[in-house]
Amino acid sequence: xxxLAVPLVAYQILAAILFTIGVVGVLVRRSxxxxxxxxxxxxxxxxxxxxxxxxxHGSMDGHIFVFFVMAVAAxxxxxxxxxxxxxxxxKETANVDDVHLLKG
Amino acid sequence: xxxALIIEATIKVLIVLGFTLxxxxxxxxxxxxxxxxxxxxxxxxxxxxxxLLQTIADGIKLFMKEDILPSQVDKAVYFxxxxxxxxxxxxxxxxxxxxxxxxxxxxxxxxxITDVNVAVLFLLGTTSMGxxxxxxxxxxxxxxxxxxxxxxxxxxMISYELAQGISIVPIIMMTGSLSLAEIGRAQEKMWFxxxxxxxxxxxxxxxxxxxxxAPFDLAEAExxxxxxxxxxxxxxxxxxxxxxxxxxxxxxxxxxxxxxLGAWFxxxxxxxxxxxxxxxxxxxxxxxxxxxxxxxxxxxxMSFGWKVLLPAxxxxxxxxxxxxxxxx
Amino acid sequence: xxxxxxxxxxxxxxAILCALGVVFHRNPVHCALLLVGVLLSLSGLFILLNAQxxxxxxxxxxAGAIMVLFxxxxxxxxxxxxxxxxxxxxxxxxxxxxxxxxxxxxLWTALSPNGGEGGGMxxxxxxxxxxxxxxxxxxxxxxxxxxxFEITSILLxxxxxxxVVLAKRKFA
Numbered sequence: 001x002x003x004l005a006v007p008l009v010a011y012q013i014l015a016a017i018l019f020t021i022g023v024v025g026v027l028v029r030r031s032x033x034x035x036x037x038x039x040x041x042x043x044x045x046x047x048x049x050x051x052x053x054x055x056x057h058g059s060m061d062g063h064i065f066v067f068f069v070m071a072v073a074a075x076x077x078x079x080x081x082x083x084x085x086x087x088x089x090x091k092e093t094a095n096v097d098d099v100h101l102l103k104g
Numbered sequence: 105x106x107x108a109l110i111i112e113a114t115i116k117v118l119i120v121l122g123f124t125l126x127x128x129x130x131x132x133x134x135x136x137x138x139x140x141x142x143x144x145x146x147x148x149x150x151x152x153x154x155x156l157l158q159t160i161a162d163g164i165k166l167f168m169k170e171d172i173l174p175s176q177v178d179k180a181v182y183f184x185x186x187x188x189x190x191x192x193x194x195x196x197x198x199x200x201x202x203x204x205x206x207x208x209x210x211x212x213x214x215x216x217i218t219d220v221n222v223a224v225l226f227l228l229g230t231t232s233m234g235x236x237x238x239x240x241x242x243x244x245x246x247x248x249x250x251x252x253x254x255x256x257x258x259x260x261m262i263s264y265e266l267a268q269g270i271s272i273v274p275i276i277m278m279t280g281s282l283s284l285a286e287i288g289r290a291q292e293k294m295w296f297x298x299x300x301x302x303x304x305x306x307x308x309x310x311x312x313x314x315x316x317x318a319p320f321d322l323a324e325a326e327x328x329x330x331x332x333x334x335x336x337x338x339x340x341x342x343x344x345x346x347x348x349x350x351x352x353x354x355x356x357x358x359x360x361x362x363x364x365l366g367a368w369f370x371x372x373x374x375x376x377x378x379x380x381x382x383x384x385x386x387x388x389x390x391x392x393x394x395x396x397x398x399x400x401x402x403x404x405x406m407s408f409g410w411k412v413l414l415p416a417x418x419x420x421x422x423x424x425x426x427x428x429x430x431x432x
Numbered sequence: 433x434x435x436x437x438x439x440x441x442x443x444x445x446x447a448i449l450c451a452l453g454v455v456f457h458r459n460p461v462h463c464a465l466l467l468v469g470v471l472l473s474l475s476g477l478f479i480l481l482n483a484q485x486x487x488x489x490x491x492x493x494x495a496g497a498i499m500v501l502f503x504x505x506x507x508x509x510x511x512x513x514x515x516x517x518x519x520x521x522x523x524x525x526x527x528x529x530x531x532x533x534x535x536x537x538x539l540w541t542a543l544s545p546n547g548g549e550g551g552g553m554x555x556x557x558x559x560x561x562x563x564x565x566x567x568x569x570x571x572x573x574x575x576x577x578x579x580x581f582e583i584t585s586i587l588l589x590x591x592x593x594x595x596v597v598l599a600k601r602k603f604a
Contacts, residue, residue, distance in 0.1 A: 005436035006480070009542055014444050014477075016538035018451050018470075020531050025455035027527030033460055033511060037467050037502070041451055044474055044494075047486075055481040058559050060568050064577050066486050067569070070493050071584045075591035077498050081505045082598035089601075094511050181461065222566065225488035232496025236468070239500065243461065243507050251507060262500060282566060 004055060011052035018045035032084055032094045036077070043073050108211065116217045120197050128350045129159035135391045142395035169339035174245070177336065182244040186341045189237030189348035193355060196230040199223040200358035201285050203368045203375035215368075215376060216285060223284040224276060227359060228269050231314065235261045237348065238316075238333050245336035254333035256402055257323035261314055263406060267413040268310035271303045274424035275363045284359075288367030295366035300424070304364045306417045311356040313409065315349060318394040322402050357386035439480055447473040460511055464502050471495040482564045 018041060025038025047066045054062020088094055133148070133156055140147025148155030173182075203215030220226050235258045242254015276282055278299070279290045287296075297304045313320040323333070337345060361367060361382045368375030400408070450469035457463045471494050478487035562568045573581055 004481075006440045010440065010444075011477075011481075012542035013539065014447065016535060016542055017448055019538065020535035021448070021451040021455055023531040023534050024527060027530060028524055029455065031460060031511065033502070033506065034455070034463055037454055037463055040467065040494075040498070041454060041470065044471065047490075048474055048477060051478055051481050051483045051486060055483070055559075055563075058563065060563070060572055063483055063486050063564065063569055064573060066483075067489065067573070068580060068584055070489060071588060074493060074498055075588050077501060078591045078595040079598065081501060082595040085505060085509065085599045088509050088511075094509075178459075178461070181465070184465075220484075222484045222488050225485070225492065225566070229488050229491035229496065232492050232500075235496065235500055236503075239503055239507075240465075243503075255504065255507060258500065259504075262497065 004052075008052055008056050012049060015045045015049040015052070018042075018048070030095050030097055032087075032096050035096065036080055036084070040073065040077070043069060112211070112213060113217065117198075120217055121194065124194065124197060124351050124354060125347070127354065128347050129163065131350050131353070131387055132159045132162075132346075134387065135394070138388065138391045139395050142392075163343065166339055166343045171340060172338045174336050176246045178244050178246060181240050182336075183341075185237050185241035185244055186337065186344035186348070187237075188240065189234060190344045190351070192230045192234040192237065193348045193351035196227055196234075196355040197351065197358070199226055199284055200355065201288050201362060201367065202358075202379045204289065214285070219283055219285045222282045224272055224282045224287075227284075227355070228265070231261075231265060231268075234348075234352065237345075241337065241345070242333035245333075247336065250333050250336055253323045257316055257333055260320065260323060260402075260405060260409070261316070263409040264310045264313040264413070267306060267409060267417045268314060270414070270417040270421055271306040271310065272359075272363055273421050274300055274303050277421075277424060277428060284362050288362050291366045292369055295364065295369070297364040297366075300364060300420075302416070303420050303424075304360070306413055306420065307360060307364065309413060310409075311360060312390065312393060313405070315352045315356055315390075317349075317353065317390055319397040319400050320405055322399055322405065353387065353390055354383065357383055357390075360386060436480060440477065443473040443476040443480070446470075447477070460506055461503065464499060464506060467502075468495050468499050471499065482559065484564050485566045485569050486564070 022038045022040075022042035022045060025041065026035050029035055029038065047069055050062045050066050050069075054060065054066075084094065087099060091098060136158070137147040137155065148158035151158045151161050173179075198217040199220060201214075201216035201219070205212050205214050207213070238261065239254050239258040242250045242252070242257070245251070275287060275296055278296065279287045281287065281290075290296075312318075316323060361379065365382055368379045370378035370381075373381075447470050450466040450473065453466040454463045454470065457466065471490060475487045475490040475495070478484075478490060560568070
């Protein structure tokens, strides 16, 4: 047996806590940038969980998944920040409550 | 976790730390003297023999200077930024080998502080974190010139990081390992500069750009943008930025020596002495570049990094891969 | 054993504190720096889990490039701090309640007898020698996972083009 020195449950609980903090950030903050950072926090919590399980099963597929999550997160951040910059130029505010042009 | 290992590691850390911190005044002295002679003047010569104590005198002046804390700065970030620069530069020194092994008191001591098996990635990581020291230093000052200088400087560092990493990849391909000790040992027969000459040139240019040295020092030169990102820093914090710049130069030269110039191998003298000689040559080369070339304008710099160096390093990697496959 | 436990608790504590700081702090640049702190402590945890390549990648890509991009946008666009940090009234209450539900659900799954150990599968007998090393990742990335790899490269190209087009100033 090649057991983890720290039990897997500990990693799962940590990932759950980090994910929840990210969810709180997305739902409660009003600045678009902070919401973005909370999304990154959620992605990282998932990465932690993936790596922990990958270590448990001795399979590298978890690491590959994390690799792709990082690549997609990079792409998402690039596009998201570009959109944010475009909106900020028009409206001078990063507050998500103020961007309601499509509201009926 | 035996006691001997801890003692050994502590001594090695102290040696490297001492070498770096004592080496910085020497490099500064050499720079001023060599630049002076290249510009047909003498350079410092009054304080101590050949002006050797000039840097110590400057250091004392820097410590004694009033530590100005501008009122509008963001205090936490203002204190953090130079610390990040220095910490990343010194941490990067831990994986650079200066010799193979040596036996002392019946123990084989590896002549490096540590050797991670992903040492090259570790170095790339610390270089990436070093960017924060600059960008935060520029931002913390809360004024437009340092901010612009900091952003320009960090954009330059990020752009040249790519070509730098990719130019090391053929070396990794030829050695089959990311560990710097392995790469060093693999050059026993032939230094990697021979098959990888263009890779070496690309790495050299990227190294100069990474450390924000002339001719790529537009973002922090004294005659541009006031003083760039470290305008609002005085005395000890400025000294920290100074130390981090020269420590970065040593790190980058150390990597170039380990990957391209045969690490510690050489005919007669022991390994560490050859390493020191090569390091001295590289540092002299840095000063030589500063004394010879005019500064690149910022847009020329960025376009050179993205449009010339990055494709060149990719081409180098592709050609190396093809040749390796053809040779079997 | 004890050393791993100490390191885990250290990194976990820093990660949680920095994460709380990201969500509740007022100054956006401080939030970004605290997020870098989270990323670095997660990188430490990855090393504890034998994932050396992923740990290095986390520092180089996530902390060293993505967060620098965040900081650039923050600094160039000069977002002012908001007058009140959190959403007003009902939205705030609903947000906290919902996240509490999410946490309860995740912890329920983690602490249940089957879910906690990967759906009942037993842990592996012995790790392969090069587990987590770049060589192992390269081996499967270019064989089993080649197709997603190529598609991800096209995705990144699309992201680059998209970012340039979206952030361009449109000259009237």
